Amino acid sequence: MQTTTAPRGLGAVLRRDPTAPWRHLDWPLLGAALAVAGLSCLMVFSATRTSMADAGLDPYSYLKRQAVFLVLGLVATAAVVALDYRTYRDLAAVSFLVSLGLLVLVLTPLGKEVNSAQSWFELGSFQLQPAELAKLAVILLLATTCSSGRGPLTRQRFLVCVTATGLPAALVLLQPDMGSMLVLVAILLGVVVVAGARPRHLAALAAIGVLGVAAMFHFDQVDDYQRRRLTDFARSDGVAGASGFQGEQAETAIGAGGLFGAGLYEGTQTKLGFVPEQQTDFIFTVVGEELGFAGSASLLVLYGVIIWRIWRTALLARDTFGTLLCAGVLAMLLFQVFENMGMSMGIMPITGLPLPLLSYGGSSMVTTWAALGLVLNVHMRRFS
Amino acid sequence: MTTDTPRLRLGIVAVVALSLFAALFARLWFLQVLTAGEHELAAERNQRRVVPLAAPRGRILDRDGEILVANRASNVVLVDRAELNTLEDEEREEVLSRLGAIVDRPPSMLEVALGDTSLGPFAPVPVAEDVDEEVLIEVRERQGELPGVEARQLAVRAYPHGTLAAHILGYVGAINPDELEAAGGPDAPGGYRRASRVGKDGIERAFEDDLRGIDGEVVLEVDAKGVPIRELGRREPIQGDDVVLSIDLDTQQVAEQALAEGMVQTQDHVDPETGAPVIFGGSTVVLDVKEGTVAAMASWPTFSPADFVYEITPEQFAALTDPARGTPFVNRALLGLYAPGSTWKLVTALAGLEAGLITPETVLFDPGIFTIPDCSQRCTRTNAGSTPYKDVALRKALTVSSDVYFYDLGARFWQQRERLGETPMQDMATLLGFGAKTGVELPVEASGRLASPAVRAAQYQANPDAFLSGDWFIGDNVNVSIGQGDVAVTPIQLANAYATFATGGIRYQPNVALRTQDQDGTVIREIEPRVGAQVELPAGAREPILDGLVGATQSEDPKGTAYNAFADFPHEAYPVAGKTGTAQTGGGREDDALFAAFAPAHDPRYAISVVMERAGFGSTWAAPVARSVLGALSGLEEPERVRPVAGGSRA
Known part of the structure; x- marks a missing residue:
């Protein structure tokens, strides 16, 4: 059953071919992702309605935009799914170079600074975060590189992977966006571990990481606000600085939710603006405060389902490339979910990372859906 | 072995993922089930602020009812030194320069007012008195940028006859720590607060208990910046009694x-x-x-x-x-x-x-x-x-x-x-x-x-x-x-x-x-x-x-x-x-x-x-x-x- 990729109508496929990719769509994954994205619209609305209304603005405007982002994300998924994922190997180098170019461009005056990080392009009323695209490009390139030979990962290919991650990671760090940098590192780890990196290569990578962090601190290359985020996390004497306050209020919000939460739109921490950046990085606090343990545990289960289905797809993929694509996406989402929820609950330092599918924001939403598209693609073409 | 290797490695990934999820779940359980009560209290405290309403003092009248001492409303900007001093130097300076711009005074003058040692460390220091209504509103609106700063309308003493009978009438001033202690401390029921003003001499002091009245309070719901959202409750202050003097x-x-x-x-x-x-x-x-x-x-x-x-x-x-x-x-x-x-x-x-x-x-x-x-x-x-x-x-x-x-x-x-x-x-x-x-x-x-x-x-x-x-x-x-x-x-x-x-x-x-x-x-x-x-x-x-x-x-x-x-x-x-x-x-x-x-x-x-x-x-x-x-x-x-x-x- 070699590739038969002659164009055929969708209806014809469904009717005639039992091995057609559309018959093997991973419904649980899609369903779980849609459920989270649906909840996202509700939570973003809850987080923004009061402050928007107070400012005399349309309280629905964030909700509407997030809904648009979701639709764009679904379009992206459909686009990614339409072509056999194996054809994407040919795009890996190009997309990598394009995203690298964008990462350079965003540092020029063409980019826009928000919250003291030069991370955005402004496109009309929408903003594009090239670091999000870079994540996808790196997944693609790493999977391509690591699946292009047999046997354990050679040192040569390992070094290519490290370089391919290191370049965008360095550019992202210049913005500075430590969170995205860490996501790229997580992707690298996920792919090379599954690809069969040798333990000594991994040890060397770890050593580089440690040295790199030490050097950054030593040469004072860490911005004050980054340092504060890290050190405030480590401080437990109750003297909270600006970001310590953020974390404390986030924890309070989640804890105040209790078992069943204050009810939708009823969270006082949320309504009264005690938690900053609530529709984006701290969206989980809204879930925690308003929907309680019942709601946030359910959300955790949904993310569990997503991660499980991606893992399963990695296992079922018909080729190494497919497996590694899934491994990259899995590492990316797992790290973001853990880091974001972890910081909201005070067990991880605060970094500016969105919670996939839940945080407000177009770049993240579209990237995540595109990444899920890759996984769906691998899943449905596992027989073809 | 080679065919099993990816399986094995994906197994490692599964273990890592499961541990991370377990950690998140455990923390969630801790916050929302085990310690939820504390957080609820913290959230409650966050949004409630009790603002005391100082009772207007009673008036002082001459024997025929002629007013010797009355009250008038005055808009005052006060600074809580204890709160201001928790800020880092740089931030403190910024707050003072912002405040200076609002009340139209150089920060150096504000520092002089803040250096006043005649007040207890917890009594808010007035840094601008009799300011316009607009100043009052601006300070309140920008509360978030002005930690420790408070704008209030106070009832202050008015003397329609100027210096007349000054020595008899006495004067009113901020309570000092000794006086507060003598009155049972800041938490005594019906007692004084650190910001209270009391009669210091003359009739104002001799008839303090008659003149002072009973303070009220208003409970406000506030947002993260301390800006009041709405009133949750209120107890009106009761004005003190008038004292009719034998003086003609x-x-x-x-x-x-x-x-x-x-x-x-x-x-x-x-x-x-x-x-x-x-x-x-x-x-x-x-x-x-x-x-x-x-x-x-x-x-x-x-x-x-x-x-x-x-x-x-x-x-x-x-x-x-x-x-x-x-x-x-x-x-x-x-x-x-x-x-x-x-x-x-x-x-x-x-x-x-x-x-x-x-x-x-x-x-x-x-x-x-x-x-x-x-x-x-x-x-x-x-x-x-x-x-x-x-x-x-x-x-x-x-x-x-x-x-x-x-x-x-x-x-x-x-x-x-x-x-x-x-x-x-x-x-x-x-x-x-x-x-x-x-x-x-x-x-x-x-x-x-x-x-x-x-x-x-x-x-x-x-x-x-x-x-x-x-x-x-x-x-x-x-x-x-x-x-x-x-x-x-x-x-x-x-x-x-x-x-x-x-x-x-x-x-x-x-x-x-x-x-x-x-x-x-x-x-x-x-x-x-x-x-x-x-x-x-x-x-x-x-x-x-x-x-x-x-x-x-x-x-x-x-x-x-x-x-x-x-x-x-x-x-x-x-x-x-x-x-x-x-x-x-x-x-x-x-x-x-x-x-x-x-x-x-x-x-x-x-x-x-x-x-x-x-x-x-x-x-x-x-x-x-x-x-x-x-x-x-x-x-x-x-x-x-x-x-x-x-x-x-x-x-």
């Missing part, structure tokens, strides 16, 4: 004006060392002898209680307590200590009659000079100007103020001490209220001093270097007989002693207030007269002494010491019984001028004392001030300008 606005005005006019004309003093001008003060007290109240009380120089509406600067305070500027802050009527001079002769006369050393008709020949019997050094004393008054009995002795007549009494008291005891004059003085606080219903008052052999001995014992001897000599008795020596009285004691004689022996503890009432005028508390003592005066003493004192203001021949000062006074309708005094202050300095009186002489209503430091003769300076006040009280004279009297005498 018109009498007070007349007394202050007469005193000030007199005092201004005596200001020619310079510091003997530097040659810089030095101000000496004076005071006058008018008592209502029927009511047992203070009708007027003035101390010059005075101050403006409005300066204390916010905190006064250290410079202002230094000026108010500077002796060279006459310590305007001190209420001389209650705290000034003076030798009474000849006004004391009332005491000596009563003591002589009581002891039976004289009768009203006993005549003594007064050659103008007196030689102390049994005396070894400095044994002669003279009348003022050595004037010989020839044949003198009690009435004339008081009218012309013959020193010799009283020297003789003083000497004889000592000679007959075996029979009379050592202190007949001091005992009589004590009956009239000297040497002890009068008990006037105001916070601080001096006791005065009565010299006596026992006191002298005790003083010597305590400090042998400061005195030549611990013994009491006959000359000491002679000095005391005319109100010199170590006798010191306060102006209110002097007035109260004359009032006690005037009433035939009822010595009141003077009240300053008649009642407290609510804002509608409903009486809350009547303040009853307080009789300090019912004094038994010597039988037959009243009439001759009254004659002598009336003679002092009316008699042309022999000429009363205050005759000139009371020239053209409506004596028929409103006779005045008075006594001048000119007290030596030692060291070649000018004398203190005194006058004490009551009127109408035969049915007394008012007693008055006037004391003017370093002014000169009592007849020249103090009597005209008293005349001006009594003239107004009589209702028969328009208050006229106080003029010193020519041809006065020392007596």
